[in-house]
Amino acid sequence: MGDLQEGLDMISIASDRPTVRIAAPGADRTDRADRAGHAAAAGPAGSADGPGAPPAVVELAGVSVFYSGYEAVRETSMPIRQHRVTALIGPSGCGKSTILRTMNRMNDLIPGARVTGRVSYRGQDLYAPEVDPIEVRRRIGMVFQKPNPFPKSIYDNVAYGPRVTGMKVGSMDDHVEQALRGAALWDEVKGKLRSNGLALSGGQQQRLCIARTIAVRPEVILMDEPCSALDPIATGRIEELMHELAQHYTIVIVTHNMQQAARVSHYTAFFTAEVDADGVRHGKLVELNDTGKLFTDPDDKRTEDYITGRFG
């Protein structure tokens, strides 16, 4: 894991940063294909592991998720690559959030939820009995759809994670500052660290939540539609931030917005919900691919249908 302090202070933009611009996929085709060029095309089972691809930090293998017996997501396998942004897209109810939650055991909190298959983090089975979900979440953080700062001061929001995990930090003040800088929020709040986090605007709140998450120095950050409650300007800021974070963190983002997936991610996984023989809907991974390829030349017909259905 990269040195946090270094990363947080870094402002210059790394060379593989995707361009932050909205564009019809067609127009962007070459740019994108070039950017994530070393990642090989993924088959429907989503094993995008060609030579040269960064190592997988999290790896799903044959993962199914059940809600009190209902199989919401079926047999999903996919790698999450280090220091890359992986986007999960697909229609509502196809299990994007469900899959995201398996990656840091947040579904432990849902009564009746059960995971089968193997989810591993750096080779360790996340669901092995001796694994402590709290340790898992310390390393794999999460940002939610609706900004959810604690009704505490901005400072306490950020300091909460280090405090509860008993993290050794030299000076908490410095640590909070670094985290807020890392979330590109420092300049806006430095004068009012003691004021309530809820008094910030929606976009600022969401960045506060990101700051709070990186304050515990996770390796992976999961984001579930982090911008859907925000206006375009705030969204733009968060997207930009994601690129910066991707230099030091591995990011998985669920989004409804295909443009957003196209803008921010290196890889995109397309999920859909399919009705099986018994008439029950199950979520399924259709295709995991390099983002540029998935949006311009998807391997799967269903991906194409979904994308063109929206793109005209």
Next chain:
Amino acid sequence: MGDLQEGLDMISIASDRPTVRIAAPGADRTDRADRAGHAAAAGPAGSADGPGAPPAVVELAGVSVFYSGYEAVRETSMPIRQHRVTALIGPSGCGKSTILRTMNRMNDLIPGARVTGRVSYRGQDLYAPEVDPIEVRRRIGMVFQKPNPFPKSIYDNVAYGPRVTGMKVGSMDDHVEQALRGAALWDEVKGKLRSNGLALSGGQQQRLCIARTIAVRPEVILMDEPCSALDPIATGRIEELMHELAQHYTIVIVTHNMQQAARVSHYTAFFTAEVDADGVRHGKLVELNDTGKLFTDPDDKRTEDYITGRFG
């Protein structure tokens, strides 16, 4: 008055229906300019009333809205043209929802809210003392951001409006059917009219809310971010529906999504929030224009900045 049934059953697409496709504005330029060609360009004060423009059903003149003394929106004037879709866009907090609510006196329900200036509907001042807000809302309906069906059956949801307004309908069953057809929901629910409206998917719920609204046969339908809680497929359906509705209804839609505004509206009003001398933010109408023009060649620099800030 057009025959509702006839309109509702109509499936063929009227000639002036905007194309439902996402595209970089550049690519779409001519198409759009052509489509809403008869509407003249609007100045910053938003008086898009060139010759040939349809008459204004609702007209705002110098409208300011206060929330317990805070002036949230300042001096706004704009017409809402008959059988056209007018989109309101702008950053969060600029007063889009506020302005929308002035048009059917929904802000009567917010304690401390006060409207100055004149909002007229077919020439009558909506805020005149003898005006009954309930009558106003019968003619100017509203659809909300989050689908909010009543926890009643689908049938009762639709029948609610006609019942409470004491509308004379031949057969309530037929009436409900027509409204559901009008909202393009009939085929999906006809077998389960007695089941709870909350059991539908998000997109279906939103269409149910639209059905419920058109069941009282309003003249104007106000929609406040009707798709922001929906996935792209459901969004696409609602957008398509809006086009059909525009043949019979006057529609005002608030949206965060500029593509959506571009796709569905004939006119677009861009609002922004500006800080005045005292450091207080007020919402303000910057430009009301033909949609094609506003997105490609806005009259106001601020509009251009906002749009290009997003479109690259």
Next chain:
Amino acid sequence: GGDGGAAGGLAGSVLVDGSSTVAPLSKAAADIYREEEPKVNITVGTSGTGGGFEKFCKGETDVSNASRPIKDSEKAACAAANIGYTELVVANDALTVVVNKANTWAECLTTAQLKKVWDQGSKVRSWKEVDPSFPDQRLDLFGPGTDSGTFDFFTAAVNGKEDRSRADYTASENDNVLVQGVAGSTGGLGYFGFTYFEENADKLKAVKVDGGGGCVAPSVAAAQDGSYRPLSRPLYIYVSNQAMASKPQVLSFVEFYAGHIDEIVEEARYVPLTAAQKAELGAALDKAKG
């Protein structure tokens, strides 16, 4: 409990419980005793005679107030728990039969007439049925609850057997309700303790009772000399012998109780003991002390 010392230096607690009818006497006793032994903590509870004996026979209290003598089952309970006790009569009460102020006809009632009215299964509904000379006025009956010692005594005295009574009367544990009831209905007839009549003498009229020896009005003198028959009754306290032996403050209190009995009865507005009863009280106490 606690240790006592010389006079004025006693401490510790004395726990009194039992009948609510007798409670005013023990409260008055405690109140006066407190001036002499301020460090002795006396509490008086009102669990009823039955509840009081239950606690008493479990050794939970030192003194039990009783509006009736101890029953066999209670004796057995005390014996089983090895609680010895001394029964002391501390005051008299004259159950008073009262009628409405506007009642001009009923000056005196015989026990036979009372029985006719109150007996089990009685159907008497009008004063005329009590005595043909009385007017045909509706009869409204008021009396204490069937679970009270007062009821037991009255039914035994008038109807010949404890708990033998008609049931269709307004019963209340709160004598003030009975006072109000009789005061509020022209044809009212009720019975309760003499104190409640005395306090409300302006609202009620007491009826003379003829128990065979002529009409006698309830009064302190009549209750004392035995002429107010059969409705005059004694009130008791029961003292635990063990408590008297082991807790000097209990003995001290009970001795004080007996020694100041006239003052106590006066403060509680009951009918004082006769000289003979007082002698008996002293003797019983002496015997208990051994």
Next chain:
Amino acid sequence: MSLRRGRRRPGERVIEALLVAAAAVSVATTIGIVVALVEPTVEFFAEVGVVEFLTGDRWTPTLDPRSYGVLPLLTSTVISTFIAVAIAIPLGLGSAIYLAEYASPRTRRALKPLLEVLAGIPTVVYGFFALFALNSVLRGIWPGSDQPDFQNILVASIVMGIMIVPTVASLSEDAMTAVPESLRAGAYALASSKMQVAVRVVLPAAVSGIVASFVLGLSRAIGETMIVTIAGGLSSDHIELNPLRAAATMTAFIANIGQGDVPVDSLDYRSIFAVGSLLFGFTFALNALSIRLVRRFREVYE
């Protein structure tokens, strides 16, 4: 970089044990109640037949001839509860609708706690109020031969009803305020009047909470003791259907014997445990029923 439990977390375990223990207290309470009731009840039924107890129409355990038919107590309990609830439900629901839908938030914040004062007033106080204040008014209204008794079920029930108003109002109001604002907005946008919003949208949406408040009010009425003891009367020798007459409820009977002069080790006294068991069973059944009911409504509306 191990994901195993790094630090042991014994604290978490201890706390969880503590929490379970706290929750177990309520179970212990129920067990305690059952234990306290069972033995004397069994002894009671060794001498009195269950059938006689449940079907007899004369309850005179301290009066000759002894009779142990609980129906008179049961009838008065049902009548008094019914009247109390018939007063509390309309008043409480009306107040709740007013507070939730009509009053300004400020008024609501001020009035609701004030209304809750009514629920906290000692029942002894209510009892004397019923007996000495309200009853004189009642007796004034009905002079003549069917004048209410000095203690009667009606006056006790009215005051119980008033006591329960805040229980119904407060919980119903909570349920109605919990109805999302979006439903109200939706209804207003469909040209509903305020009353229509309240009655046709908010009320049905809050129905499970409202029913729950009714049930809670009902069980408070059944279990209320001091008011009926002081103002309701003691007679139980026959089934009294006229609420203007004095009659003992189950609770009033228990309270009276509990402080009376009856020897404790007697059938007379043990009868309070039989009545207590019946009362306990009664409220138990009622609660079970209500939970069903609430759940059913909830299924329909959520």
Next chain:
Amino acid sequence: MTPAVLAAPAPSDPEVALTRRRVRVGETLFRLVLLACLVVAFAFLAWLIAFAVYRGWDRLDARLWQNMPTGRVSRIEGAGVQSAITGTLWVIGTTALICLPIGILAAIYLEEYADNERWYNRLLELNIQNLAGVPSIIFGILGLGVIARALGLGFTVLTAALILALLVLPIVIIATREAIRAVPQSIRQASYALGATRWQTVSRQVLPIAVPGIATGSILALSRAIGEAAPLIMLGAVTYITFNPDGLDSAYTVLPVQIYSLVIEAQAGFQRLGAAAIVLLLGLLLLMNSLAIVVRNRFQKRW
């Protein structure tokens, strides 16, 4: 600008007048009826207070709390209810110390820890709902048979407090659960996602936010306890006590019991003292409810 009236006919009602068509009599009537409900309830409250104040007027002074009760009719005028006041404070204080921690912890268990798919947790929940409906007099039977006798705690402050604590425990649990449930799930998720343990999440996030709700519920539960007489009378309450409690094992009396015993006395002087004590108790109650308002309003989070 084109005059609106010349517009093409609306698809809705051709009539465009927006003025009131129907006079909405029902609306006004409904509102009045609702208001009347509230007024009736408050009228009773006012009447009740006036009734007590009127009856106890000449005893409403410092004697009430400075003096001890008396057993002597000649001393009625100098009597007070000090021991009942201190007894009430002792009993209620102890009740609070017992039932609040237990109630809050139990509520935390049910809301945050218990898996309500499990039968025993569901039983627990049912049991609590059921206890909330058990008549208070039954708790008196429990107190007499089990707490005072079987557990051997006797007739002390502790016994009374235990009975009242168990009596209002379900109210505390239910109110606390409500308050905890009102804490948005997103707060918990955020805390867990940061690697907090369950107890850290509960103690540092959930409870602080739930405090106003818990406080209000607790105060209301305690004001119910303060007025309870039935279970204590069942226990055989002391009605004459001239010293203040000095410990959990002390004898005691409480205001409602003292009031009950005073009002049924024969002498009008005692009855007036009882009425004055009623006013005092009502005052105490109003104080507690105002406290609830203050807590509710002070700490209420705007979400």
